[in-house]
Amino acid sequence: MSNTLDVTAGWSRWRRSWWYHATYYAQTWRGSVVSTVFFPIFFLAAFGVGVGHLVTAHHGLVQGQTYLHFIAPSLLATTAMQQAEGESLWPVLAAVKWLRTYHAAAATPLEPEDIFYGKLAWVVTRSFLTGVFYTIVIGCFGAIESWWSLTLPIIGALVTLAFAAPLVAFAARSQTDGSFVTIYRFAFVPMFLFSATFYPVSAYPGYLRPLVQLVPLYHGVALARAAAFGQGSLGAITFHFAFLVAMALVGIAWGRRTMRRRLVD
Numbered sequence: 679m680s681n682t683l684d685v686t687a688g689w690s691r692w693r694r695s696w697w698y699h700a701t702y703y704a705q706t707w708r709g710s711v712v713s714t715v716f717f718p719i720f721f722l723a724a725f726g727v728g729v730g731h732l733v734t735a736h737h738g739l740v741q742g743q744t745y746l747h748f749i750a751p752s753l754l755a756t757t758a759m760q761q762a763e764g765e766s767l768w769p770v771l772a773a774v775k776w777l778r779t780y781h782a783a784a785a786t787p788l789e790p791e792d793i794f795y796g797k798l799a800w801v802v803t804r805s806f807l808t809g810v811f812y813t814i815v816i817g818c819f820g821a822i823e824s825w826w827s828l829t830l831p832i833i834g835a836l837v838t839l840a841f842a843a844p845l846v847a848f849a850a851r852s853q854t855d856g857s858f859v860t861i862y863r864f865a866f867v868p869m870f871l872f873s874a875t876f877y878p879v880s881a882y883p884g885y886l887r888p889l890v891q892l893v894p895l896y897h898g899v900a901l902a903r904a905a906a907f908g909q910g911s912l913g914a915i916t917f918h919f920a921f922l923v924a925m926a927l928v929g930i931a932w933g934r935r936t937m938r939r940r941l942v943d
Contacts (some may be wrong), residue, residue: 685740691788695796695882696803700782705805707896714808718815721753722746725876726819728823743907751830753873754812758805758834759895762841767858770849774940781941790938793878794846796911798930802835809834819848822910833905837898840922851936863918869895897921 703710730745739754754824773779783793809831815831816822873895879887890896897918904910904918 689738689927690885692795692799694794694797695783695788695792697796697798699800700803703745703800710836718753722750722815722819722821725749725753726821726881730923745869746819746820747823747906748878748903749876750816750819751827751906752873752899754807754809754816754834755837755869755873755898755902756873757808757812757896758837758898759809759841759866759869761805762801762838762845763862765804765850766797766842766845767861770797770846771852771855771858774850780937784941788904790941791934793941794850794930794933797846798839798933801846802839805838806831808836822906824906826905826908827907830902833901835924836901836919836922837895840894840898840929841923843926843933844930847936850933850940852919869893873899875899894921894925 726746726749730749733740733745774781780790780793784790813822813827813830813836816827849858872890872895874890875895879890879896888932901909901915901918901922904915
């Protein structure tokens with residue numbers, strides 16, 4: 679009985695942490711309308727329709743798909759990664775060092791783990807909602823071919839969790855934001871460009887393909903494409919899914935420790 683009560687109490691506590699982020703976002707959501715609503719439309723129109731017209735005219739189909747169909751699901755995965763980065767670095771550092779919001783929360787019955795879980799839960803929630811809208815936009819562009827595309831918001835949420843968990847853990851232990859710009863320039867920008875987002879992995883030289891397939895975003899892109907097209911082997915899909923889950927679990931284990939050390943120890 680005591681274990682059941684502990685689990686119930688823990689759920690209630692980190693749900694309150696999630697509710698704090700949701701309430702705050704309800705007052706500031708207007709600032710994210712452009713990135714959430716218009717960016718998907720702009721990206722698909724520019725790359726899928728604009729560049730896609732040139733690609734199709736000169737090279738034909740890409741892996742049996744028009745260029746618009748090919749990049750539409752991959753842009754959902756990259757948006758999920760970018761959302762994780764935007765929600766997990768500077769906001770967390772501000773909360774633990776500059777504004778000390780998390781220290782104030784830790785002075786309540788909330789445990790550091792509750793604060794950490796609530797933050798991740800909110801980031802994943804927002805990513806899922808963005809994924810729902812993005813999937814609708816993709817459908818309006820005619821780039822959906824399978825009922826499996828209904829899982830795209832879930833895939834986007836998983837990609838966000840896989841990146842957000844280690845990023846929140848890293849930000850919670852940081853003293854300055856100097857390293858954040860380095861991470862953005864030398865990790866996120868290259869991943870955005872070189873994770874088979876805009877062209878298939880077969881376009882790379884043979885010696886680079888294994889390296890591309892080790893990049894975390896590549897697995898999110900591959901999962902999103904498999905869902906949108908209703909294609910892909912079970913083994914490959916399972917591997918992509920397991921890679922992202924493992925990345926999330928490592929980040930969660932790291933984040934639990936770093937958040938407690940920063941707020942309590």
